[in-house]
Amino acid sequence: DAGITQSPRHKVTETGTPVTLRCHQTENHRYMYWYRQDPGHGLRLIHYSYGVKDTDKGEVSDGYSVSRSKTEDFLLTLESATSSQTSVYFCAISLGPLNTEAFFGQGTRLTVV
Amino acid sequence: GQQVMQIPQYQHVQEGEDFTTYCNSSTTLSNIQWYKQRPGGHPVFLIQLVKSGEVKKQKRLTFQFGEAKKNSSLHITATQTTDVGTYFCANHGSGNTGKLIFGQGTTLQVKP
Structure with a gap:
């Protein structure tokens, strides 16, 4: 498996609290992605990064922010968690912008109560 | 981004x-990638198709990219219980941005 670590792996939080998920890679890949996975919706792109401090929105970015201050770390923040953000979150990395495979982390299961 | 619709959502086979499983788009796709996710696991890359009409095989799996590059299919011959999981198609959007969009996935159940 590619060197991708997501933390935490599981988290339960209360509605209205801020939450930060971390994705750490040791592969020096330029592209990093955050997806959420929900039944019936597949994998939906939240935000992605194409370099340090370079990020862009995905399909479902409302309520989420990201930061990438170092190549190896991509943080996903829920400023004020809501129950609709209960999901499994996957981080992925890719070497290039096109025609390169994505490697996924193990996922973070987030429950907002 | 380019939307890819994947059907069926579920499939139970003996x-x-x-x-x-089929992946369809209303616009021309730059490429198509296929991933497999085992229950409780994370998606794992299977293959990529880039050329119009391209066909690739991996043992019992056959992947096709349509002539117009608007659709793709993954066919598994003689399924086994090890094939259980969710299969996703994915596509890099236009513009060389690196954005990678996934279809909704097809979940395969295999009855022994």
């Missing part, structure tokens, strides 16, 4: 039967 072991030994064939299985096919």
Whole structure:
């Protein structure tokens, strides 16, 4: 498996609290992605990064922010968690912008109560 | 981004039967990638198709990219219980941005 670590792996939080998920890679890949996975919706792109401090929105970015201050770390923040953000979150990395495979982390299961 | 619609959402087959999942787009795709996610696991890359009409095989799996580059299929011959999981197609959007969009996935159940 590619060197991708997501933390935490599981988290339960209360509605209205801020939450930060971390994705750490040791592969020096330029592209990093955050997806959420929900039944019936597949994998939906939240935000992605194409370099340090370079990020862009995905399909479902409302309520989420990201930061990438170092190549190896991509943080996903829920400023004020809501129950609709209960999901499994996957981080992925890719070497290039096109025609390169994505490697996924193990996922973070987030429950907002 | 380019939307890819994947069908069916679920498929139950008897072991030994064939299985096919389809990925369709209204616009021309730059490429198509296929991933497999085992229950409780994370998606794992299977293959990429880039050329119009391209066909690739991996043992019992056959991947096709349509002539117009608007659709793709994954066909599994003689399914086994190890084929259980969710199969996703994915596509890099236009503009060389690196954005990678996934279809909704097809979940395959195989009855022994």
